[in-house]
Amino acid sequence: VAPEVPELPVGVMAPEAPCAAPCFSAAERRMLQGTWPMELLEDPARQPRLVRTAHEFLRELLIGNHLGEVLILPQGVDLLGLREQESLPDDLLQSLDGCKSVVEVLGKFRKNGSFLSRHKAGVEYVDDDGEQHGILPKERRNLRARIDEALALVAAGKVNPDLLYLAELRLLEQREHPIGGDKVKTICLRDVKDVIGPFATWTAYWDRHDEGVFLGGKWSGKGVHIDQVLWSNVGKNWRGHKLLAAWPQGETSVQVATDLEDHVFAPPLRQRHLDAMRRAAKIVLLRPGDVYLFSGGTAHTVLCVSDDVALGGYESICTLHPAHVDLFLQTAGKGSSLWVDGTMPQDEFDEILEDVLEQLEGAAEQLRQDGGPGARVPPHTPECWRGLLDVLRADAEVQRELRAHFASAVQACMERSACMARGMSAPVVQAARELC
Numbered sequence: 001v002a003p004e005v006p007e008l009p010v011g012v013m014a015p016e017a018p019c020a021a022p023c024f025s026a027a028e029r030r031m032l033q034g035t036w037p038m039e040l041l042e043d044p045a046r047q048p049r050l051v052r053t054a055h056e057f058l059r060e061l062l063i064g065n066h067l068g069e070v071l072i073l074p075q076g077v078d079l080l081g082l083r084e085q086e087s088l089p090d091d092l093l094q095s096l097d098g099c100k101s102v103v104e105v106l107g108k109f110r111k112n113g114s115f116l117s118r119h120k121a122g123v124e125y126v127d128d129d130g131e132q133h134g135i136l137p138k139e140r141r142n143l144r145a146r147i148d149e150a151l152a153l154v155a156a157g158k159v160n161p162d163l164l165y166l167a168e169l170r171l172l173e174q175r176e177h178p179i180g181g182d183k184v185k186t187i188c189l190r191d192v193k194d195v196i197g198p199f200a201t202w203t204a205y206w207d208r209h210d211e212g213v214f215l216g217g218k219w220s221g222k223g224v225h226i227d228q229v230l231w232s233n234v235g236k237n238w239r240g241h242k243l244l245a246a247w248p249q250g251e252t253s254v255q256v257a258t259d260l261e262d263h264v265f266a267p268p269l270r271q272r273h274l275d276a277m278r279r280a281a282k283i284v285l286l287r288p289g290d291v292y293l294f295s296g297g298t299a300h301t302v303l304c305v306s307d308d309v310a311l312g313g314y315e316s317i318c319t320l321h322p323a324h325v326d327l328f329l330q331t332a333g334k335g336s337s338l339w340v341d342g343t344m345p346q347d348e349f350d351e352i353l354e355d356v357l358e359q360l361e362g363a364a365e366q367l368r369q370d371g372g373p374g375a376r377v378p379p380h381t382p383e384c385w386r387g388l389l390d391v392l393r394a395d396a397e398v399q400r401e402l403r404a405h406f407a408s409a410v411q412a413c414m415e416r417s418a419c420m421a422r423g424m425s426a427p428v429v430q431a432a433r434e435l436c
Helices: 026-032 054-063 088-097 104-110 111-119 142-156 194-200 251-259 271-279 322-328 346-370 384-393 397-415 418-423 426-435
Strands: 070-073 117-128 133-134 165-171 203-216 221-225 232-239 242-246 282-286 291-295 300-304 308-318
Touching: 054 194, 054 291, 054 300, 054 308, 054 384, 088 104, 088 111, 104 111, 104 142, 104 165, 104 203, 111 117, 111 142, 117 142, 142 232, 165 221, 194 203, 194 346, 194 384, 194 397, 203 221, 203 322, 203 418, 221 251, 242 291, 251 271, 282 291, 282 397, 308 322, 322 397, 346 397, 346 418, 346 426, 384 397, 397 418, 397 426
Parallel strands: none
Antiparallel strands: 070 291, 117 133, 117 165, 165 203, 203 308, 221 300, 232 291, 232 308, 242 282, 242 300
């Protein structure tokens, strides 16, 4: 059952939000004992950057530079109107009721033929060396087979049931999103993209078509990796406590992702995991209800640490900030010092760049028709989000920086990508010139 969380009006400041310095409750300290070293968890230099209001979080998302940071909005699912009962389908939440482990969740899924016929997900286990593997990797559209195999391996004593992890749960077939109207495979009914409405156009890329939902029990998690596209992730942590470690961009990140690819840092830590942990830039405790933002373009890993089943989801974005556009455009570049095995190949990345062109055209159209970012709020926008959009529209720095970042992004895309230089429309180029 989902933990009790006090309901707050959308946008209202969260009371008693954690401070920027390490601040763990007695219960959290007991929970964290024996996980990752407390001296690293309490290191001031490795702490997240906390914001207290929905406006501040959305502002930072749109115009800030979060590379090297983990930005957290405590109780963000309440402040942004993204509680699990509003954001996730009933059949998923009903399957989670009463479950204390991923094995129990998989058992419930197994009995629900309708659910299995409509969804896909990765089911992952951890071997004796600490490395994570997908079960039946070729059966990408057969969730039933993956669950059957996972439960058979558990019954035979061949895998540790506590370390099973369900990754990238989404629909098999795309559908029209109930709010945005775009074609998606995400099971989520509302996202941060919906909260900011017309301002979502003022990003280089926003992927919620393939947004994934993740489930893990205590000591399970997602192994070390760099995302296949060098973008950022907006996370919603609906249930459970998780530890997130992220490494600094550059040589350290590449080395950790290469040497420890897909390794889960479950206790007791192996020496090579501990050595890598000491090189992490950020080591962060994510609490139930947190909404957070970090770069997926550097090595990172997640470990579930509470007794209940953890539940979260991610949207992937690239903002228009020059630092984020620069990193994003290095995707697929084998000559880049940031390239690692598993990065999206150039032909697939070119398809994403076509979506970027559409995003830029949408922003240019807003400038022509409405005079600037977010000027027109769609009529279907829930009342709870209108106030947030009003504040963003009235924020002079947001308006100024989005325009400047748009012009910079157009220039960078044309200079760095032959594909985008050929496809950039005249109205987009003209809009960027006028803003310069």
